[in-house]
Amino acid sequence: MSCNKYEDHILIFPEDEANSKIALGFVLCSYVREDKVQILPYTKGWKKVIEKFKSYHIPQLKKYISRRLLLLIDFDNDLNRLSKVKSEVPEDLMDRVFILGTKTEPEKLKQAINPIRSFENIGKKLADECVDLENGGLWEHELIIINKHERKRLIEEVRPFLFDVI
Template sequence: MSPNQYKPHILVLPEDDANRQIANGFLQSPNLNARAIQVLPPAGGWQRTVEQFINDYVPTMRKFSQRMMVLLIDFDNRENRLSYAQSQIPDDLKERVFILGVQSEPENLKRDILGYDTKSAFVIPFIP
């Protein structure tokens, strides 16, 4: 379901499926208005995430002033990725675009948090 574009809402653009899963996990929180957040299909790489943001979402962000964006990318232990992505955000949108990600790979984060193999991970059920 798409959020109401005329009310405050967040679009999350994940780099890949692992990042999409992280974003969808946050939507399970009962303290969150899931109707105001939409996780978009994965862009297919960190550079494609930035390119897709510029080409597809910068124009719509200017049209819909209540829209915020989260670019969810892997930094792959490369410090220049964050500064590059930040440099691509137009000045008039900097306050409404957030870049989040793990320093290495999302799979490593999950393994580190759980402390064991990800195949043994538990799933938090969605309770309507």
């Protein structure tokens, strides 16, 4: 499903298939407004995410001021990757671009929490926990706690239009 470019919405740009499945689970959560979010086709590798971000998504973000973009990448145990990726975001777009990911890779998260749980179910669980910023739950797991600041920033930005909750 695509979003109305002129209304508040968010695009999710995953690095790989596992991240794409997590995003799908997030979107399938019962109180996420599907008309306000779109999962883009994944690439293979965080560097390709950055290349496409710079060549295509930066101009699109400048054109459509109601658009937000979530880059969903693996940090591959590189503690500097978040700052490397953020350095590619123009200052005037910083408040509409978000970067989330696992400390290593999604497969390790799946294995650590429950190897039987699907990536989609992980995404649903993460969505359930997004409406309550005080209750970290799965977001407090050692492989994704690195997202704490970025998650808070993202949820504060998208909560008004993305979630159907009281």
